[in-house]
Amino acid sequence: MLQNYQAHLITKEQLNQTVYRFEFGLDEPKIIDFLAGQYLLLDIKQGYRQYSISSSSNQHHSVETIVDTLPMGIGSQYLLNLAVGQPISFRAPMGLFTLKSNSNPKVFLATGAGISPIKSMLFNLSESDFSAPFFLLWGLKKQSALYLQDCWQKLAQSKPNFSYHYCLSQENFGQAPFFAGHIQEKLNSMPLPTTSEFYLCGRQPTVEALQGYLQTTLSVPIENIFHENFT
Ligand SMILES: Cc1cc2nc3c(=O)[nH]c(=O)nc-3n(C[C@H](O)[C@H](O)[C@H](O)COP(=O)(O)OP(=O)(O)OC[C@H]3O[C@@H](n4cnc5c(N)ncnc54)[C@H](O)[C@@H]3O)c2cc1C
Missing domain, CATH: 2.40.30.10 (Translation factors)
Known part of the structure; x- marks a missing residue:
């Protein structure tokens, strides 16, 4: 309330x-x-x-x-x-950008501080008996912009169904969990279940670009895409 x-x-x-x-x-x-x-x-x-x-x-x-x-x-x-x-x-x-309580695999796409509501969702899933795969792709410019690495590392250790990647658009920092490139390029190389839901958060132009990519290139139905724009 x-x-x-x-x-x-x-x-x-x-x-x-x-x-x-x-x-x-x-x-x-x-x-x-x-x-x-x-x-x-x-x-x-x-x-x-x-x-x-x-x-x-x-x-x-x-x-x-x-x-x-x-x-x-x-x-x-x-x-x-x-x-x-x-x-x-x-x-x-x-707000209506909320985690759906079902057993579908979930893909979280955050850019910059768009990680804020996504972190809450990831913790929520990790504290539940959710057993489908869930992924975090976090887009940042460089490795120096990263924070809360311990969080995702611990989450991946305690939840074998969770994996994460940092998509660095301006730096090639090395191997996983780092990925050199945009979120779209990483998504393109991931075998994702067709029932996956996508949760997007960040600044409006990035969220719109990601949504367009999901719909047109990956043919994700609009009803499986949820997003929040930070304007
Ligand atoms: C639903 C919702 C949830 C949000 N949650 C968060 C959150 O968890 N964390 C967070 O950091 N922000 C969040 N925001 C954004 C936040 O509400 C503010 O808009 C932002 O912090 C800028 O406020 P300001 O008063 O400092 O700047 P403003 O006075 O509003 O803007 C100053 C200038 O910065 C530009 N600007 C505004 N936002 C951004 C931005 N994000 N990046 C770069 N330039 C910008 C404006 O166009 C303007 O020119 C959220 C926004 C919405 C709509």
């Missing part, structure tokens, strides 16, 4: 040059229920900004989001200026 939340900043962690992980502890109400993939609407005092929840939906007392502050608009500046302990408010949960 959509509610107003009062919370405070617990953690502000820099993940790469411009990307940060923010964790907020809930004060009132103290508990949140949401679906993996949904977002919160943060009150930034001069307006509102949407931020996808990156924590697992099984975590009810705090929420985490991963934010690229590169745009440096009022949302980025508000978050960067927040100090640990400082109060914030937001409305949540919002």
Whole structure:
């Protein structure tokens, strides 16, 4: 149910040059229920900004989001200026980009901070008895932009049905999990089950390009493609 939340900043962690992980502890109400993939609407005092929840939906007392502050608009500046302990408010949960609860194989395509809702979905799957294959292809420019590698490594160790690749568009960094090229090129070389569902998240031009590729080149039916644009 959509509610107003009062919370405070617990953690502000820099993940790469411009990307940060923010964790907020809930004060009132103290508990949140949401679906993996949904977002919160943060009150930034001069307006509102949407931020996808990156924590697992099984975590009810705090929420985490991963934010690229590169745009440096009022949302980025508000978050960067927040100090640990400082109060914030937001409305949540919002959005229809959610993990479908079925047994179809799932392919997650994220670019940049588009990993935020995808992380929540991956954790959600890993904490369930989901047994079909699931894949993460994460598009970034260079290896230096990567973060949370431990997360995906541990997930792959604990879930033999999970595999991941970092698709680096501007660098040839070596062997798997690194792939030199765009997500589309990696997809082209993967034998994917025809029943696969695709979850796409990132900036609008990239998400649109990926969606077009899935539909026209790989003949994926539109009803098997779910996406969130960060505009
Ligand atoms: C449903 C939804 C969920 C979102 N979840 C996240 C999330 O989890 N993490 C996250 O980092 N962002 C997320 N966003 C984007 C976020 O809401 C803001 O739009 C973004 O952080 C920019 O806000 P700003 O106030 O700093 O910049 P603005 O003042 O809004 O924009 C400043 C300038 O940067 C450009 N710009 C806007 N967004 C981007 C961008 N992403 N990259 C480069 N340039 C940009 C604008 O065109 C403008 O010129 C989400 C957006 C939507 C719609």
